[in-house]
Amino acid sequence: MKVFDKNLIALEAKKELARREFFSFCKALASDFYQDDMHYLVELANTLQALYEGRIIRFVPTTDWKIVDDVSIYSNYQECKKLMMNMPPQHGKSRTLINFCCWVFGKNPTEKIITCSYGDDPASDFSRYTRDEIAMVKKQPDEIVYSDIFPKTRIKRGNSSFEKWALENQHFSYMGKGVGGAITGKGGTILIVDDPVKGVEEAMNENHLEKLWNWYTNTFRSRVSAKDGEPFEIVNMTRWADGDICGKLLESSEAREWYVLKFEAYDEKTNKMLCERLLSKKRYHEQKNILDISIFMANYHQQPINQLGKLYSAFKTYEQVPADNNGNPLFTGIYAYTDTADEGSDYLATFIWGDYNKEAYILDVLYTQKPNEVTEPILAQMLRDNEVDLSRIESNNGGKAFARNVKRILEDDLGYNFTDITWFHQSKNKNSRILSNSTWVINHVYFPINWRDRWPQLYRDLNKYQREGKNAHDDAPDAVTGVAETMYLKHR
Numbered sequence: 001m002k003v004f005d006k007n008l009i010a011l012e013a014k015k016e017l018a019r020r021e022f023f024s025f026c027k028a029l030a031s032d033f034y035q036d037d038m039h040y041l042v043e044l045a046n047t048l049q050a051l052y053e054g055r056i057i058r059f060v061p062t063t064d065w066k067i068v069d070d071v072s073i074y075s076n077y078q079e080c081k082k083l084m085m086n087m088p089p090q091h092g093k094s095r096t097l098i099n100f101c102c103w104v105f106g107k108n109p110t111e112k113i114i115t116c117s118y119g120d121d122p123a124s125d126f127s128r129y130t131r132d133e134i135a136m137v138k139k140q141p142d143e144i145v146y147s148d149i150f151p152k153t154r155i156k157r158g159n160s161s162f163e164k165w166a167l168e169n170q171h172f173s174y175m176g177k178g179v180g181g182a183i184t185g186k187g188g189t190i191l192i193v194d195d196p197v198k199g200v201e202e203a204m205n206e207n208h209l210e211k212l213w214n215w216y217t218n219t220f221r222s223r224v225s226a227k228d229g230e231p232f233e234i235v236n237m238t239r240w241a242d243g244d245i246c247g248k249l250l251e252s253s254e255a256r257e258w259y260v261l262k263f264e265a266y267d268e269k270t271n272k273m274l275c276e277r278l279l280s281k282k283r284y285h286e287q288k289n290i291l292d293i294s295i296f297m298a299n300y301h302q303q304p305i306n307q308l309g310k311l312y313s314a315f316k317t318y319e320q321v322p323a324d325n326n327g328n329p330l331f332t333g334i335y336a337y338t339d340t341a342d343e344g345s346d347y348l349a350t351f352i353w354g355d356y357n358k359e360a361y362i363l364d365v366l367y368t369q370k371p372n373e374v375t376e377p378i379l380a381q382m383l384r385d386n387e388v389d390l391s392r393i394e395s396n397n398g399g400k401a402f403a404r405n406v407k408r409i410l411e412d413d414l415g416y417n418f419t420d421i422t423w424f425h426q427s428k429n430k431n432s433r434i435l436s437n438s439t440w441v442i443n444h445v446y447f448p449i450n451w452r453d454r455w456p457q458l459y460r461d462l463n464k465y466q467r468e469g470k471n472a473h474d475d476a477p478d479a480v481t482g483v484a485e486t487m488y489l490k491h492r
Helices: 006-020 022-029 039-052 093-107 120-134 206-218 245-251 281-290 293-301 372-385 396-413 430-444 456-464 475-491
Strands: 057-059 065-068 071-074 077-079 082-086 113-117 174-178 190-194 232-236 258-262 316-318 333-339 348-356 359-368 390-394 420-424 445-448
Touching: 006 022, 022 039, 022 093, 039 082, 039 093, 039 232, 039 258, 082 245, 093 113, 093 120, 093 190, 093 232, 113 120, 120 174, 120 190, 206 245, 232 245, 245 258, 245 456, 281 293, 316 430, 333 372, 333 396, 333 475, 348 372, 348 475, 359 372, 359 456, 359 475, 372 396, 390 396, 390 475, 396 420, 430 445, 430 475, 445 475, 456 475
Parallel strands: 082 232, 082 258, 113 174, 113 190, 190 232, 316 445, 333 390, 359 445, 390 420
Antiparallel strands: 057 077, 065 071, 333 348, 348 359
C-alpha cells in the first residue's frame, strides 16, 4: 500500500494554485504580506489577472446588432486591455505589479515588459526586484521560491544588467527606464507606468505635466511590439492633478477604454480603514493634521490637488429636454450669450439654451479660437438652427462689430429675422461676476449628458477653473456667467 506524504501533497497543491491564480502566487512567495483578509489586495490581484486573461469587458457605443441564439443583442462589448490603478502610498501597489510581471513571465516567457517610473533609480529598483524574484534561491527546504512554481522560466546567463535583461531563449524580456528617458529599439507587449510624478512640486508644475504627457504619448506608447498586436497598458499612480497622465487619459477620447481601480485609505461611510495593518486610523488622522490638506487628499483619497480649489464642484446634466406628451419642447424662450475673444489665444464662447421653469438647458455651444471671419457665419447659422429669440453679445474688444456682422449675415444672407441680436458693454469685474454667479450656474444650468464628448475643450476649461490663482482660460466661465445674468434679467 502506498503511503502519501500529506505535507508534500499540500505543498504541490499550493504551487499549482500559484500557477493558476495570481493572488495565490503572491501569497506563496510573501505570505507575511499577502493575506486573505486584505481584501483590497485580493481585488487588485484578481483585477490584474482578469486584465491579462481578457476577462475585463468594456462597453463600446455602437448601433450595430448581431443575432445570438435567435436573440438580437448589441455587439458593443470588447476586451479591455488598459488598467488604471490609484491607491494610497505604502499599500503594496508597486510590489504587486512586480509580482505580476513575474507571474506573467511564468505564464508566457515570450512576453516583453517595459516599465517606467519617475526616475532611473526607482525604475532600476522595479527591474531589479522583478529579476531577483525570478532568480531567487531557496534558503529553507520547505520554502517556496519562484523556480518551484515556474521551473522553466529562468534568467538568461550573462544578463547582469538591472535596466534591461532577458529570459532564457529570448532576445529581450524586460526594460526599466526613468520617465522622460529614451526607449529605443525595443517593443513591449505589456507597458507599465509606475508613479511617474515624484511629488507635489512636479504635480503643480503644468509645464512638467505637459512634458510628461508628451513623453507618454509620443515616446512610451510608441514602444509597441507590432507583431504581437495591441499591448496591455497599466498606469499606476497617485492622482495628483487633473493634468497628470490619468487625468488627461480620462478626459481623452479613449477614456472608456480604461478600467479604473481606485482605493481610498479611509471610508467615511463605514468608518473603516482600507488596511488597518498598514495605515491605522490614528496614523491616518495624524497625517491629516500634519500635511497640507490638498496633499493629504491626493495621497490618501486620490483627489487631485486642483479639485479642492475648483470653482464649479459639479454640473447638472439632462438626457432629454423638457417636452409635452407629443414631444414638443416646453421652453418659454431660447437665448444665446456670446463672449468674444479678447486676444489671439482666447476663445470665443457662445452658449445657446432653452428656458424652462427658470432653469437653463444648454442646447448648443460655440467654443473656438478661430478668427471672426470664420465664427461670424457659424454663429449666425447656429442662431437660426436653434431658433434663438434673443442673442446677447458683449461689445468689448471688437464685440460690437462682431455682433453687427452676425446680424447682417443672419438677416441678409440667411433670410432669418426672428432673432433679436443686442450688444452691450460689459463693465463689471470679470472675476467677481464669475464667482458671484457660480452657485446659480451649478444649481440651475443643465448640460447634455454627452457634453464631455461634444465639447471636450469647454468641458476641460469649466471643470479646471480655479476659485483662486491664475487660470489659463476664463472665457467659458465668463460666458456661462452670462447665461446666469441673462436669466436674472429675464426673471427678476
